[in-house]
Amino acid sequence: MESEFKQEDQVELKRSTKKRVLSIDIPQFATDLLEKLKEKYIFDFIVPDPHSREETIKKIHKAAERNTYDACFWVFKNAPISPFTKEMLGPLMPSCRLFITGAAGYDDLDIEWMAANGAYAANAQNAPTEGTAIMNLLLFLSVLRGSREAEQTMRSGKWHGNLPLMEDPRGKIVGIIGMGAIGKSFAQKIISLGGRVIYNNRTRLSKEEEESLDVQYVNFDELLTTSDVISVNCPLTLSTKNLLSKNEFQKMKDGVYILNTARGNIIDEEAFIEAIQSGKVSRAGLDVFVNEPSPNPFWLTCDKVTVQPHWGGFTTSTAVKVEEAILENIDTFFKTGRPLNPVNTPAIQL
Structure with a gap:
């Protein structure tokens, strides 16, 4: 060479x-x-x-x-x-x-x-599709089961401590923002675990593909108000920067879970942190951040957040x-x- x-x-x-x-x-x-x-x-x-x-x-x-x-x-x-x-x-x-x-x-x-x-x-x-979709799944399971909090509790010598009961995937409504290759792969993994998938995309899939994937198209507001888990899987563009901001968080269910393996700037960071601190967002799983590779220290210290260093495609x-x-x-x-x-x-x- x-x-x-x-x-x-x-x-x-x-x-x-x-x-x-x-x-x-x-x-x-x-x-x-x-x-x-x-x-x-x-x-x-x-x-x-x-x-x-x-x-x-x-x-x-x-x-x-x-x-x-x-x-x-x-x-x-x-x-x-x-x-x-x-x-x-x-x-x-x-x-x-x-x-x-x-x-x-x-x-x-x-x-x-x-x-x-x-x-x-x-x-x-599409080369990073499967690796990123599996990272999405890892974060999904982590936030439902509160793995970050459970590990911290055990490492501190408290065993179960005061941990609350955790959640399972079955029956959860997962709203996917961006139904490209990664979104589709993640959707199939969710459905195999008993979850239901709704989605919003710039271009709606064909009826045949929706039926094949077993996913349901909804408008953006319905996705925000209906989802138990919201997964960001769309590209970062001028139109998607700060796509989820204060107004969008207010529309979400109390205790919603947020996943992001796309780009940090798709979510307004200040509004996101406020939503986690208030309990509006129960937990979050993030593989991407604003200002990589030096993210806001909040993400590194908050037990409500599972973090990965933009690592989804690194297999x-x-x-x-x-x-x-x-x-x-x-x-x-x-x-x-x-x-x-x-x-x-x-x-x-x-």
């Missing part, structure tokens, strides 16, 4: 006729596919600094001084170096026409800037799927001029 660029190496590298790809970090799982693609394309690898976005930017700019690139991608653990903007990626233009994230979400990509400069942005789309099987999706996007783009999973439309088509 090609080594990371060495600053002391001053040799001018000649432009190859092969397409060249800049990898921010080194794929470790889809190695067979990577080796096959290395027969057709040139891959250069840099290792991002996990503690410094500025140092990572310097590495990318140094790479751009040495070579021109046709595509660029990054894989896991991106929070310390995001967002992916002109400041970071600008020197790769105008040759680079494809930027790929290993995440399903793409809110930390400046897709408008990329499109304006003739570049596609693409994502791994070995998901890692393989993510890296394969990235590499397949690259190969398809070089063959056809369009990636498999574009999330924007370039203003300039070449």
Whole structure:
């Protein structure tokens, strides 16, 4: 595997006729596919600094001084170096026409800037689906059974202490906001445990798919007022930022449970904390936060909240799927001029 660029190496590298790809970090799982693609394309690898976005930017700019690139991608653990903007990626233009994230979400990509400069942005789309849906399930069971409180009570030497009786999934009405691939997978897991699923989505599913999944479409207000558990599974966009705020919490059942494996900014943090402190929200299970990777200390100290470090997609099987999706996007783009999973439309088509 090609080594990371060495600053002391001053040799001018000649432009190859092969397409060249800049990898921010080194794929470790889809190695067979990577080796096959290395027969057709040139891959250069840099290792991002996990503690410094500025140092990572310097590495990318140094790479751009040495070579021109046709595509660029990054894989896991991106929070310390995001967002992916002109400041970071600008020197790769105008040759680079494809930027790929290993995440399903793409809110930390400046897709408008990329499109304006003739570049596609693409994502791994459904690769993290199962891992994230299972994390959703873990958080669902944790909040119903109060596992955070029970563990803290036992660790303090109080055994049962004054723990209240907990809840079971059977009979619970679970409202899913966003019925994409993750929402659908989570819905099936809930139904298998005896729960009932209602959902709201920007686009309603077909009648046939609703019947196949055994889910019921409801308007947004009905979901808020009816659900025992509300799960956030929609992407973060301008229209979904602070989708759940003070007004929405007031409409919910007293003692509702909240799950979020999508993005922290979909829920108004101040209103969310107030709802937990007042008891409006009984418990919450969160894998995402505002201001990652340095969330509000409240989430780290409140026994009513089960927390995970945006960890849903971090499984070995998901890692393989993510890296394969990235590499397949690259190969398809070089063959056809369009990636498999574009999330924007370039203003300039070449």
